[in-house]
Amino acid sequence: MESYQDKRPTFDKPKNIHECAQSGDVLGLQKLLQDNPSLLNQRNAVMSETPLHISASYDKAEIVKFLLEWEGNDKVELEAKNMYGETPLHVAAKNGCNEAIRLLLSHGALVEAKANNGMTPLHLSLCHSIRSEDGSIIKTLLENNADCSATDNEGMTPVDHLSKWPESGECLRELLTSHIEEQRKRKALECCGEVKAKIDALEKELSKIVGLHELKAQLRKWAKGMILDERRRALGLKVGNRKHLHMAFLGNPGTGKTMVARILGKLLHDVKILPTDKVKEVQRTDLVSQYVGETGLKTREQIEEAEGGILFVDEAYRLIPMNKKIEGSWDFGLEALEEIMSTMDTGKILVIFAGYNEPMKRVISSNEGFCRRVTNIFYFNDLSCEEIANIVHIKMNNNQEDQDSLLYGFKLHSSCSIEAIAALIERETTKKQRMKMNGGLVGPMLDNAKGNLDLRLSDDCVDGDELRTIRLEDLEAGLRVSFRSMDVWDR
Secondary structure (H helix, E strand, O other), rough: OOHHHHHHHOOOOOOOOOHHHHHOHHHHHHHHHHHHHHHOOOOOOOOOOOOOHHHHHHHOOOHHHHOOOOOOOOOOOOOOOOOOOOOHHHHHHHOOOOOHHHHHHHHOOOOOOOOOOOOOOHHHHHHHHHHHOOOOHHHHHHHOOOOOOOOOOOOOOOOHHHHHHOOHHHHHHHHHHHHHHHOOOOOOHHHHHHHHHHHHHHHHHOOOOOOOOHHHHHHHHHHHHHHHHHHHHHOOOOOOOOOOEEEEEOOOOOOOOHHHHHHHHHHHHHOOOOOOOOEEEEOHHHHHOOOOOOHHHHHHHHHHOOOOOOEOOOOOHHHHHOOEEOOOOOOOHHHHHHEEEEEEEOOOOOOEEEOOOHHHHHHHOOOOOOOHHHHEEEEOOOOOHHHHHHHHHHHHHHOOOOOOOOOOOOEOOOOOOOOHHHHHHHHOOOOOHHHHHHHHHHHHHHHHHHHHHHHEEEEEEEOOHHHEOHHHHHHHHHHHHHHHHHHOOOO
């Protein structure tokens, strides 16, 4: 960090571009560049420095400005490094050249650039500031967001380096310490804006889920805690690492288990709990082989694909047979489950087991480590007729943004209120039928409703609004066709 400005040779008659840069000979430098523009970033033989290095280290502001604003085809290398890995900003800071520093920073010089020894311009500015008893260079760098917490290759911050001057460095230590606290507060405020954006994004995703109020409350609670941890870290507070919250989702088909898993993957990735937002959805057939010795390998392959995200094991109860032995042979599903359980403590994946309420009890009781690892069990209740009707409206609104959807560009007639659709569903379906499908009713019903609309309209219809409007009678026909095609119509 010792200044080398005094050790450089001087020249009475500038002869080359580096000599012009050192002496401040703008006209001489300009003529050299006009004759040979390739000299703009030419390195000298001693320090491998460019003209910008030289002019910055001698605070020749006029030369620095000329080089930075050179309009030729070649552009000045703002981050060029000398033999010590120092940029022009480094050497300007090391030699107390405040005007050059301001010019370099105003043109985008990296205030956090690191030399070969890991030091930033702020590190290198300390020696000159101590010797000159002038903290203006440090203030200029701090005004441009120099990081007081940056460490060099020895792990030392600028404040740490001030210990070399215990008496004369006290004022600078107070300046840097005060700025560190201001930086922390600023980061915390910036974090607040990011927090609000993440919470708003979460609420948007949760609005797509109908019902499940208890689960939504828990997701909001987790999100708030995780996001506040980010703010705590921004303030320099110590925060422990959160463990993966392995879960079980219990409920009938169509209650939103898979959708919630996907939302959860995005949420945990956004708050940096998971490296990725991928959700790997698997069932027994993806994990279990019919041959001895292959199930473990097959399961590990699925786990590796899910690494960094969520492994969503749907119909997890199928891994556990009604009787633990089948025709005298141990069921391979247990082997797959044990392989998954052995991975859950590594932190590489988050596992969600999903399935019907009663059959899932077999999974929970099948492995003594299950309850210890799966600490969050959520019940997905069957949807009411009104909630299913609400999904119809949500899906139709989402289809307006999905050009690949069959219903892209279509809309519901004003008569298709949530109340009217709920009454239709209650009238045309049984509780048992709804329990088997829940939200799964909606997709087939809407697709078949569109088919009924096409059948109902005359071949010569040219009314654009009528051509894209689904009426209540279409939904009714679509509901009936859906049940017939799925062979569950039992009325």
